[in-house]
Amino acid sequence: MSNEKQVDPGRRGVLVATCATGGVIGLATAGALVSTFQPSEKAKAAGAPVEVDIDGMTPGEMRTVEWRGKPVWILKRSPDMVDSLKKTDADVADPKSERAPDALTPEYARNQYRSRKPEYLVAVGICSHLGCSPTSKFASGAQPNLPDDWKGGFLCPCHGSTFDLAGRVFKNKPAPDNLEVPPHMYLSDNRLIIGKDEKGEA
Amino acid sequence: MAAFKETKLPANAPIAEKGLAWVDDRFPLTKLWNDQWGKYYAPKNFNFWYIFGSLAMLILVLQIVTGIFLTMHYKPDANLAFGSVEYIMREVPWGWLVRYMHSTGASAFFIVIYLHMTRALLYGSYKKPRELLWLFGFAIFLCLMAEAFFGYLLPWGQMSYWGAQVIVNLFGAIPFIGPDLSLWIRGDYVVSDATLNRFFAFHVIAIPLVLLGLVAAHLIALHEVGSNNPDGIEIKENLGADGHPVDGIPSHPYYSVHDIFGVSVFLVIFSTVVFFAPEMGGYFLEYNNFIPADSLKTPAHIAPTWYFTPFYSVLRATTADFMYVLMGAIALYVVFIWLKSRLSFMVKSAIAVVALLAIIGMLPAVLDAKFWGVVLFGASVMIMAALPWLDHSPVKSIRYRPDWHTYVLWVFGFVFVTLGYLGTQLPTALFTLISQVCTLLYFSFFLLMPWWSAMGTFKPVPKRVTFHPH
16 A cells, blocks of 8 residues: 555544445335335234134035135035045155145144045145146046046146145145145034134134 | 537527537537437448347337326226226227237337347357347346236236236245245235235336336447447458448438338337237237236136246246256266366366255255246246357357357247247146256257357358448
């Protein structure tokens, strides 16, 4: 460093301090702007549990209710449908719901049916791949875009992931995980609450 | 800096001349015009491929102007958005025309930009000294994709909604921070009013501002280094007595008239689409988007608009089985680099380490195929930015490269179009297989370019451009 330019250390110190303060204020302002992107209090408050009446559902019938803006399916499985889960056991990627169990499958649904009662499936109808809502393909047998030995389940129209009647994803599909089973419990035989279980609200 | 000096004109000089002199003394208006267009010497051998730059400029202006008028009637509110678009279509006088110009303009923009990029590929326009010009252009391409994506949510139709849902969820595939990142982008647990509002802000102000800045940078860089031409010769290396390139002609009036002719032809085609086929059989405006967004039901067949489908196919091609093919391909590529490249030992080792980490990451137990699908999707776009450094050909233009290079370009073009077509179709086993083959070919084109682009017998490049006076 040449000493030709006389630097006033006092002024240089003030200059550095001013730049540092300005930088901190700039970063804090940027932080505030970035934070505005988070869900608002209103959006957070909208996640209240939903009660569903399942009285009078016939086997093979599916109802869709909205919970936190997402579709939640309630499917009443017929005995044949329940039996099909034994056959798909070998073809699904995660038959025992062992992947990310805390996020996807509450403890009471970590079974072959992925449900509290074998005949009722309660699942969030959002594909674990990129968030499309799969369409129901309950009829078994060969159909377009489905394997010839199809036993009934769901097909995601976006990227072709398939799920069995317990929302378990088949092997080698774009979707990595089974469909999410939301926290839920039976208030009575015919009333179901979604978004809340014995442990409290989700 | 010289002192200020008022230009003295005779008292009887025309008022316009006096006015211009007054401005020029205070702002370099004439200088800007001459530097950027009036006395900008462009090669005299331009062919029709050189029309797409000015067409892109025209469409940019068209999109901004029609966009401003659409904003005056559109409502960025999840409850009102769909209705306000229908209102523009049915009740605003001539609103349908403004909207169809804007929606057709979006597709026209991508057609023109893809052709503009094809031109660069044919004549090596990205090669030294035009690397930065290419990068600015690439950044413009990224901005356009963002602009198109954000804009597509605004009509709040089924395709808008689920398209946004899929793309925002792409970020969810990033390990650890992904789900929170998607939540942050959406501002809600699903695509909702909050998402619509912020996408509107990005579409009408944030991205356009960046886009205009980049376009200015692209043009300044172009006029600094000078235009390439179909022969790939640097015309500035051969100056005439007047100090201008002997193979160059001033853009005005010579290319002004060419561009006006090109614009006329373009507007004939554009108007035909706007008036007779604004939906273009579901490619420019998808049929499902005429149904209001429903967060509980995905349409039976969703596909992005056509200009995204080549990259979207790459995303869909990445299945769990395909990961093993990718692992093999990466291993082979590293072996190839070790045997065939002249990179230093350090660089080769770094490449090997990165590749090894990628292969480990591709094991089913480590990271999902979903994550790698997103990585390949991003890479398929980003890899274009590397073209100036991947192309090792000693000549720029395809005219003086070995003939078989033309076939390589044709195969690449075919692969790109095939991926684009498959992206619009429902996935079947056969289509997935084809898209996987095409994905491998797509990446091979770029990643093997350092070798194939330097292979073969190159033809001698002439000293002067090929030009037949007419």
